[in-house]
Amino acid sequence: MATQPLQQRNKRTGLIMLAFAVGMLGLGYAAVPLYDLFCRVTGFGGTTQRASDSDASLAERLAASGATRDIVIRFDANVARNMPWDFRPEQATDKIAIGSRDQAIYLARNTGPEPIVGSASFNVFPNEAGKYFSKVQCFCFTEQRLEPGQEVRMPVVYYVDPAILDDPLVEDLDSITLSYTFHRKVEDES
Structure with a gap:
């Protein structure tokens, strides 16, 4: 019975890590356009x-x-x-x-x-x-x-x-x- 809550926590942790990885991948793709926008706005x-x-x-x-x-x-x-x-x-x-x-x-x-x-x-x-x-x-x-x-x-x-x-x-x-x-x-x- 103790394995059920452990499995749920592991599943939840895995989903959180997957969401984090997808978010980081998205930020990686967005970095260049965001940097370009920043440079154009500020003249950086x-x-x-x-x-x-x-x-x-x-x-x-x-x-x-x-x-x-x-x-x-x-x-x-x-x-x-x-x-x-x-x-x-x-x-x-x-x-x-x-x-x-x-x-x-x-x-x-x-x-x-x-x-x-x-x-x-x-x-x-x-x-x-x-x-x-x-x-x-x-x-x-x-x-x-x-x-x-x-x-x-x-x-x-x-x-x-x-x-x-x-x-x-x-x-x-x-x-x-x-x-x-x-x-x-x-x-x-x-």
Whole structure:
């Protein structure tokens, strides 16, 4: 008779452990999207913001209605070791008014003997400026396929949110670096 309560406790403990394991598995799958959301909301690690045309227009109106200042944007380009591409900004720096929309062009050329699909990771330095650096259009939003010898011009349409002027951590910032690194698509690796 004493085995009945013991079996019930073992069954209950087993179910609790199973629920815990399933919960941990679920958290494991949710970790990447949750971390990505956290970075996009806070600008953590230099993560930039993704903005719509209407967001950019609002920033331009806000900048036009109040005092603004210029800021220098530096453009950086890198490729992973297994990526036979030449990748560089068309222009190394640009000076823009905070709140105004601007465009930068990056150039990429496949120097390898086969088609390659790549995707760009990005960040902003200093990290604290990430939540104020907004991209309206970017080649980094999609994968890029280049044939052997093919060269493309890839635009980035961006603005710096005027709210940066009210943040004591970065209000006196005079330059921001936008950096991209192209990586070979994992399924495309030879």
